[in-house]
Structure formats: structure tokens, C-alpha cells
Amino acid sequence: MRALRWHGKHDIRCDNVPDPKIEHPRDAIIKMSACAICGSDLHLFDGFMPGMKSGDIMGHEFMGEVVEVGKHNKALKVGDRVVVPFTITCGECDQCKRGNFSVCERSNRNKDLAAKAFGHTTAGLFGYSHLTGGYPGGQAEYVRVPFADKTHIKIPNGLSDEQVLFLGDIFPTGWQAAVQCDIEPTDTVCIWGAGPVGQMAIRSAVLLGAKQVIVIDRVPERLSMAVAGGAIPINFDNESVIDRLMELTQGKGPEKCIDAVGMESHATGTVDAMYDRVKQAVMLESDRPHVLREMIYVCRPAGTLSVPGVYGGLIDKIPFGAAMNKGLTWRMGQTHVNRWSEDLLRRIQEGQIDPSFVITHTVSMEEGPGMYKTFRDKHDGCIKVVIKP
Known part of the structure; x- marks a missing residue:
């Protein structure tokens, strides 16, 4: 599959990489239908966030269709259309039960590293350095979603990708x-x-x-x-x-x-x-x-x-x-995405807001690396970039 990967400061490339596989029974594999470049991604692009490694797949704002589900994941089925929150949440720890999803105690697989930096672990994040778990991000044709039975927002029919994509972050x-x-x-x-x-x-x-x-x-x-x-x-x-x-x-x-x-x-x-x-x-x-x-x-x-x-x-x-x-x-703090998702999805459905207003550029995966600099430098009237596979 194709994916946008970080190879160092100001060096994002569209590479061919192996497709992800189910690694845990609660996983799901998502075929990405739309993803975005976030302002937070620019901190990685500019080399200001510690914990990045060459070859890391970028992106934490994405959605798509479920194409494979782990055997213990009863919340999703093949064909479901989902937005994936950038914060990975187990749904079972003390913080998740309190609705503090961005500080989930279990989803960061590098929790000892995070604890050294921050005093305690915080949640795992997609595509956002090994301090937050080193999880491959969503700027890819396929994405493995860990704890996918909790880390998802199901999207009903009748709403476009552009209307709901930003439920995952901004x-x-x-x-x-x-x-x-x-x-x-x-x-x-x-x-x-x-x-x-x-x-x-x-x-x-x-x-x-x-x-x-x-x-x-x-x-x-x-x-x-x-x-x-x-x-x-x-x-x-x-x-x-x-x-x-x-x-x-x-x-x-x-x-x-x-x-x-x-x-x-x-x-x-x-x-x-x-x-x-x-x-x-x-x-x-x-x-x-x-x-x-x-x-x-x-x-x-x-x-x-x-x-x-x-x-x-x-x-x-x-x-x-x-x-x-x-x-x-x-x-x-980082956003407790799932705390707000039901209410915000309702507001979109009722026409109170259409978040797609912010999109100024829609590009292909191959054009993605060049759009990082365009977005950072605010060239060509660029405010928000959406990438379609």
C-alpha cells in the first residue's frame, strides 16, 4: 500500500509499505477513504516533537470502511463506515470510565517512555511519535486500529466524508x-x-x-x-x-x-x-x-x-x-474525542454546522508530501488539506 512517511525534518515521502494485519482480537483494519493534514502534523514536519523515527507513517485524522475485524471485536463489522478518533482508547481503564479518553492508561504501548517524559503515561495516538505508542498513522491506504471496538465513531448514511472527517480531531x-x-x-x-x-x-x-x-x-x-x-x-x-x-x-x-x-x-x-x-x-x-x-x-x-x-x-x-x-x-489537554462525538455528530446531522467549510485543498496521496510545505507556509490560500487515496 501507499503511505506518507516521515524520514526526518521536512522530509515526508509517499512510499510503498506492507499492508497492516490484525495483531490483536480487538483490532480492525480500515480502508482509508479520506484523511487530513493537521496543524499538529507540522510540529513533526518541522522536527519539534521528540520520539519520531525514520519511516514512521504520518497522520491522525482519518476515516474509512472496515475491511477486517478481530475475533473479539463485537462492535464493528466488515462494511461499517467509521471515523477514527486520533486518541486510542481502551474503554476499560479508570480514566476511560471517567471520560478522560486522551489519558487512557492502557493504549500507549510505550507507556514507560511516556511516563519518563511526562510523569505518567498518556493515551496512544496515531502517527504521533513513539512517546505516544509509535502507532502507524492514517495517511495510508489501510490502517490498523487497535482497541477498535472503542476507538471509532460509526457514521450513518447520508453524510459525506467531508462533513464528518473532522469528528476525529479538529x-x-x-x-x-x-x-x-x-x-x-x-x-x-x-x-x-x-x-x-x-x-x-x-x-x-x-x-x-x-x-x-x-x-x-x-x-x-x-x-x-x-x-x-x-x-x-x-x-x-x-x-x-x-x-x-x-x-x-x-x-x-x-x-x-x-x-x-x-x-x-x-x-x-x-x-x-x-x-x-x-x-x-x-x-x-x-x-x-x-x-x-x-x-x-x-x-x-x-x-x-x-x-x-x-x-x-x-x-x-x-x-x-x-x-x-x-x-x-x-x-x-489533548482532546477526549469520544466524550463529544455523539453530540457533535447530531449537530452535523441537524445542520447546525457543516465542518467541511474549512477545506481548501483536496489532493491525492502522491501530492501529500508537497502539501505539507504549502500548508505550513499558508501558500495558495491553504487552510485545510484533505487527502483522498
Whole structure:
């Protein structure tokens, strides 16, 4: 089969590899019908996530048809159409029973490695380094899904791949980011980053009843898409984020702030941005936290910071004293996809939202490697890439 594989920093190739096989009775094999390049994949592409090995298959946002089922998997049958959550969940451990699926205690087959890095294991993830299990990802013609009797979302007839594909990651990620804010009707919600997760967070905040939603970015196409979703745009290349936020909130600051950027945040002409790039270049810091610093500074006292953006290691110069003295609440983490999937599928079916709005490019598997750079550099108006086998 064909698959997109990581061979080092900025080196993704479309290779021929052996087809996957059933390895455990709860497994299933999925024939991929659509997959996507996620902003989190760019952290691997740019070499910022530890634990990658040459030849690893990329991708964690995919769906398809079940073509083979392990003998103990009673939840699926051949021919079922499923979206596969990026978080692999056993459904039986203490964390899964609590609905904390992204910290499943059993699905990371490299749990000792994860525990050394994080203090405890977290869930296994598809295509996202050996810290999270080293599982082959979904940018491939066929994918083995471990714990497949729990790690799936069945899709009813009448919905296109494009409508439901993002139930596996960016839609529930944006939704969880907004839910973590405990949005009230009087709230201003400010979102840093108008990429795919930011776009979903905008629409989620609107659906959850925020009084005002603001988005910060500098890419015109992303800001236009954000405005279409109900957000007020701030282009940080053209105006002061702090001044504009104070103007929009009558000097009080937003009650709820969402970091939809993560470890590779950008800034224009700021001292801290230059500091981060130097420290990152000499490996004294792994992540660039400009957005976190700005959120802490502008958030209204007693407000909430929600962090769906991925961070991989160490950050520096976080004004934690300001966060503590302002009484800010931090909520963060990988997405508990299955906690939200039933509700979000219903909202798609009812026409409350059609997540396919975010797709700007649909390409073949062979075109996939080149689209990584196009997506990262925001060329050709690229916001979200879907790959069809």
C-alpha cells in the first residue's frame, strides 16, 4: 500500500509499505477513504516533537470502511463506515470510565517512555511519535486500529466524508477548547490562531452562546473565514493586539482566552519572539510560548485560559506570577474525542454546522508530501488539506 512517511525534518515521502494485519482480537483494519493534514502534523514536519523515527507513517485524522475485524471485536463489522478518533482508547481503564479518553492508561504501548517524559503515561495516538505508542498513522491506504471496538465513531448514511472527517480531531478539539471555557452569555471569548482548530473553536463558541468572539491571526484568508463564522478579526501584523482587545472589551479584557496555536507561535517584532527563536535554535527551549504570555497579560482577572494547542516540552519566561495573582484558571489537554462525538455528530446531522467549510485543498496521496510545505507556509490560500487515496 501507499503511505506518507516521515524520514526526518521536512522530509515526508509517499512510499510503498506492507499492508497492516490484525495483531490483536480487538483490532480492525480500515480502508482509508479520506484523511487530513493537521496543524499538529507540522510540529513533526518541522522536527519539534521528540520520539519520531525514520519511516514512521504520518497522520491522525482519518476515516474509512472496515475491511477486517478481530475475533473479539463485537462492535464493528466488515462494511461499517467509521471515523477514527486520533486518541486510542481502551474503554476499560479508570480514566476511560471517567471520560478522560486522551489519558487512557492502557493504549500507549510505550507507556514507560511516556511516563519518563511526562510523569505518567498518556493515551496512544496515531502517527504521533513513539512517546505516544509509535502507532502507524492514517495517511495510508489501510490502517490498523487497535482497541477498535472503542476507538471509532460509526457514521450513518447520508453524510459525506467531508462533513464528518473532522469528528476525529479538529472539530471536537475546537469544541472542547470552548467547553473548557464555561462560556456565559456575557462573555467575550478571544481565540489566538485562525487555523483549522481556531475556526472550529470560533463556531463552537458561537454555538455555546458567547456574547462576542474575537480571533487573532495575520493570514487574510484565515481572518476572512473567521469573520464568516462570526468572529471579530485582529490582524497582529497591522494593529496592537493589546490595544484592540482593550477597546473591544471596554478596558476589562476578554473573560475567556483560547490558545489554538501551540508550540510554534509567531509574533511580529517583539522581544520575546526573538528570544524564543534564539533559545529554540540552541535547544535551550523546545516550544515558543508567545501566545501563552499574551493570554495571561490580557485575560480579565478571574478569567479562563483554554489550551488545545499542542506543546511538546519546555517553555521559558512564563509570567506565572501574573496568572496566580489574577486568579486565572488553566484548562488544557489533548482532546477526549469520544466524550463529544455523539453530540457533535447530531449537530452535523441537524445542520447546525457543516465542518467541511474549512477545506481548501483536496489532493491525492502522491501530492501529500508537497502539501505539507504549502500548508505550513499558508501558500495558495491553504487552510485545510484533505487527502483522498
